[in-house]
Amino acid sequence: MLAANGSVFMPSVLTLVGIPGLESIQHWIGIPFCVMYVIAVIGNSLILFIIKIENSLHSPMYIFLAMLAATDIALSTCILPKMLGIFWFHSPEISIDACLLQMGLIHSFQATESGVLLAMALDRYVAICNPLRHATIFSQQLLINLGVGVTLRALILIVPSLLLIKCRFKHYRTTVIFHSYCEHMAIVKLAAEDTRVNKIYGLFVAFSILGFDIVFVTLSYIRIFITVFQLPQKEARLKAFNTCIAHICVFLQFYLLAFFSFFTHRFGSHIPPYVHILLSNLYLLVPPFLNPIVYGVKTKQIRERVLKMFLSSQRS
Template structure:
């Protein structure tokens, strides 16, 4: 590596600190993170198995849930194994290219999850507000387009930020990353060059994805609530609303954590760095952990299948 005015030119290896200020207790912090990861894997795989094997669940609502489960598995797997390597085995080094790949995958799967939540909201909107046309509108072809579109949109919008780092930023003040994973702004702030365009690009991508999705998801649920409260029968209102409870819980925990983490990073100058890092970690790990729990508890079809699987495994 070449040095120029105290800067490192095109570093080949970066060092992830983990959680600055909490290095002495990182091994203990890794325990609940690992438990959440294991539950996320088991819960999401269980949802996939149930939906795959139960033909009555091969409808848009559960197909989108299966895509969400795959996204959650991929998202949590992108971050936690390396994080536990830092916390438990003291392996903080990561190659620069691997770091950019991790960044690309993490932010792309976050954006994909947001897109799937939007597709699920639109599905519930049509199912409740225009039920007679639901089967016609949400055809197999449309679901394929929505799933592929959410994934493609994520990678297309996130990739320019990664390419800007790779091609534009050549000199770095340090190779020490004060974070537990390769987060966009944590890497950009290492650069010794002008980083304004990278910051602006990252913000535009965040607002283009989360801002767009949250507006249309909110609009969908407002229309759903209006339609539900206009139903004449109390039982019909309860049944219609009950199909949306799990979606609303998942929607709220994903976006509330996202915006809380975002605004804390941008405006919490007086908040200790370890709080910022912990919030970022929680934002990435909690949705994959909670989503299968929420759907398992609130969705009768999945809950019944899980209970049936448990009951059928009687001891010999």
């Protein structure tokens, strides 16, 4: 329904463009995205399966890894099926409620993943800097509390942004979202009303999650490196450092992509729109795709179990 000023009153359906400026070739872009998604689902599912069946991997580090794998599967699944529907099947329409649900799930899983990465950094900090107390500190109850805590933090921070959109926005300048998924700022820009509160809250959420987490992750690893370099034996230093390499790679790829996406989307007005959208897509798809590869290569227990499963299947 059109309002008198040409705005749309309470639209029921929105339209996702995909990648603005690359509409003619986005069906080709969908191929590597689909490959990354399939590898992400298979790889993370394999990690979950191995951790479940191997009793020796039922330690805090691998439980956090299982939480990360489950979050990666959920995060990539929230975005890719609809995105491929746009790219391949020319199905850009999405109901506004489904759009808000997708937005809430995507940002909630992003916040959850960041929280899990922080928990993994704290686990490595205690394991290396205070190894005698690691088993006592990271008890089963603490693991449950951390899992519940990172999930609740995500919901507490993301749900208000959904309510601010649902309850405050009645008139929309357009129903076309210039994005390939329902992202917070992309939806806020549609509104004909004052959006300053929504934008400020979006910045607050981003800095509350990414800003807080990256500070403590960085401090944890600074302390870890200091402790590692103070170890007297070279072999002990190498062993301690090797246990952290996979974690550092995962942290860097997640947070670097997050900050590139965040700053280009909000402050890179001179950058072409398709660059914004591609960075946003890669931010959601690359970590779930690379994480199982990184941990499969760098974690001896997982690598050996995968090779054992592969050789067993070859013999049979």
